[in-house]
Amino acid sequence: GAGVSQSPRYKVAKRGQDVALRCDPISGHVSLFWYQQALGQGPEFLTYFQNEAQLDKSGLPSDRFFAERPEGSVSTLKIQRTQQEDSAVYLCASSPDIYGYTFGSGTRLTVV
Amino acid sequence: DAKTTQPNSMESNEEEPVHLPCNHSTISGTDYIHWYRQLPSQGPEYVIHGLTSNVNNRMASLAIAEDRKSSTLILHRATLRDAAVYYCILRDHNTDKLIFGTGTRLQVFP
Numbered sequence: 001g002a003g004v005s006q007s008p009r010y011k012v013a014k015r016g017q018d019v020a021l022r023c024d025p026i027s028g029h030v031s032l033f034w035y036q037q038a039l040g041q042g043p044e045f046l047t048y049f050q051n052e053a054q055l056d057k058s059g060l061p062s063d064r065f066f067a068e069r070p071e072g073s074v075s076t077l078k079i080q081r082t083q084q085e086d087s088a089v090y091l092c093a094s095s096p097d098i099y100g101y102t103f104g105s106g107t108r109l110t111v112v
Numbered sequence: 113d114a115k116t117t118q119p120n121s122m123e124s125n126e127e128e129p130v131h132l133p134c135n136h137s138t139i140s141g142t143d144y145i146h147w148y149r150q151l152p153s154q155g156p157e158y159v160i161h162g163l164t165s166n167v168n169n170r171m172a173s174l175a176i177a178e179d180r181k182s183s184t185l186i187l188h189r190a191t192l193r194d195a196a197v198y199y200c201i202l203r204d205h206n207t208d209k210l211i212f213g214t215g216t217r218l219q220v221f222p
Binding site: 004031033035041042043044045048050055056091093095100101102103104105106 | 148153154155156157158161197199207208209210211212213214215
């Protein structure tokens, strides 16, 4: 497809479970971003890749959060030992340059 | 990161123009002004961006004050599909991340 694809669309995890969220960016887009959006809030920056290099991970809330993009294309956001405060929509965006981002529809994570 | 201030919500009637204001009094000379919107259950969508001059595209117009301390997103004829949360964002040209605020929720009535 032409857009950013995220999977799964919805994820329910039991507290303490590990989860992995996938992002397929638009082909050829160098930059990839992860954001976390709590209910009623704007998206909050988590981390940024340029190709396979993670250039900024200042937004990751704890060491339970880990992101990778090993081949400079698909990215995975992993959350270990999930907690209820991790419940949110996780958004991925890609960009060919510094101007327009294209966002995916997000993965809604609910930790119970 | 420079901050923006937007009204929490605005209302409009269909087919009428909508002016969405944004204050950014701490903007620096290298900050670009970006607007995104987010429809329910979707990721944010790029609308428009500018630096100093007013900008027009097929979606909207962006009017930037001469001192750059404020800007206005203009939807020329609102439709029901324009109901969304609109985010005004400042982006330093040296960094690549967008810092979102809480945005303006636009309601459009038929």
